Amino acid sequence: MDICILGGGHGSHAAAADLSAAGHTVRMWRRDAQALAALGKPPSIDLEDADGTRQVGIELATEDIALALRGARLVLIALPATAQDELARRMAPHLVDGQVVFLAPGSFGSYAMARRVRELGNQAAVLWAETGTLPYLARKQGPRQVRVSARAVRLPVGVYPARAADEALAVISQAYPCVHACGDALSGALMNAGPVIHPPLMVMNAAPLQHFPSWDIHAEGTQPAVRAVTDVLDRERIAVREALGYGAPHYPLADHYTTDRWMYGDAHRALVRSGDWREHIDLHGHRYIAEDTEIGLAFLVSVAREAGVDAPTAEGLLAIVGAFLGRDLRRGPRTLAALGLHGLDPRELRRRLHDGE
Known part of the structure; x- marks a missing residue:
């Protein structure tokens, strides 16, 4: 091909x-x-x-x-x-x-x-x-x-x-x-793993990321407190999927760490063992912020609101990143409002996504 x-x-x-x-x-x-x-x-x-x-x-x-x-x-x-x-x-x-x-x-x-x-x-x-x-x-x-x-x-x-x-x-x-x-x-x-795994890692590792010349957020940065926040954030993502009528499998991110049922199978240990993710991360410019938070997490928050799902962890992480960036990330380019999909009846939204425009 x-x-x-x-x-x-x-x-x-x-x-x-x-x-x-x-x-x-x-x-x-x-x-x-x-x-x-x-x-x-x-x-x-x-x-x-x-x-x-x-x-x-x-x-x-x-x-x-x-x-x-x-x-x-x-x-x-x-x-x-x-x-x-x-x-x-x-x-x-x-x-x-x-x-x-x-x-x-x-x-x-x-x-x-x-x-x-x-x-x-x-x-x-x-x-x-x-x-x-x-x-x-x-x-x-x-x-x-x-x-x-x-x-x-x-x-x-x-x-x-x-x-x-x-x-x-x-x-x-x-x-x-x-x-x-x-x-x-x-x-x-809503299957995108980046807005779930990366914002908690960036926010909860902010001090070592700014202090040390390099830091592996998938190794020493993934501690039990971080995992706990990630799990809650992922449950919010899954609640949004369910509220919109999307069925399983939802690929809960916990499987990435504990089983072989996730998208990469049993790969987290290989990721950490490689050492390839030990790097310098700029909190203001790295794609885990620019892509996964400013775009991906803002998108998740906007969809949660539209679906009527309470997502306090997603909202909180977005607010914290917005605080150190100095802008309101709820009004970004990849929200349903910015895409002209705000306020649609759920049936009309599904029709547009099925038939195209």
């Missing part, structure tokens, strides 16, 4: 190498010409995983997004939600009927990007989908090296418009056989 991968971070490199090694034709786009040049000519990536290290060639690495998208059946976006609006603007002139755009994860970006592309004049029948996490636990080790600590074994996927879910999933499953349907785009967005 022809696959286009947009982005140049950890997940993009992991996906480009992994999917190319699986026999797909992979074209990779990013804006940074110098970084692309580091992949060589012809381009290749050194993939390290449990099977060792091997060099994997990819079809194309380019700054030309039109060239990268041309002919692609599947478009994988492994970029932060903060990049989605600009990326939609770049993609809009080039998307065509039948392409499947897969956000991993999305923070309801499947709906937001589809809306933006339509506003820019492209009415192509594009299928948009999102899941709850990246298909990989991965970290780049150099300009052309990426280490994969774990691969997802279960990926719940929501599709917009939901009426096209079977078609979209048939395409995505060629790349990731572990995907399964979880309903519409809102259901997919």
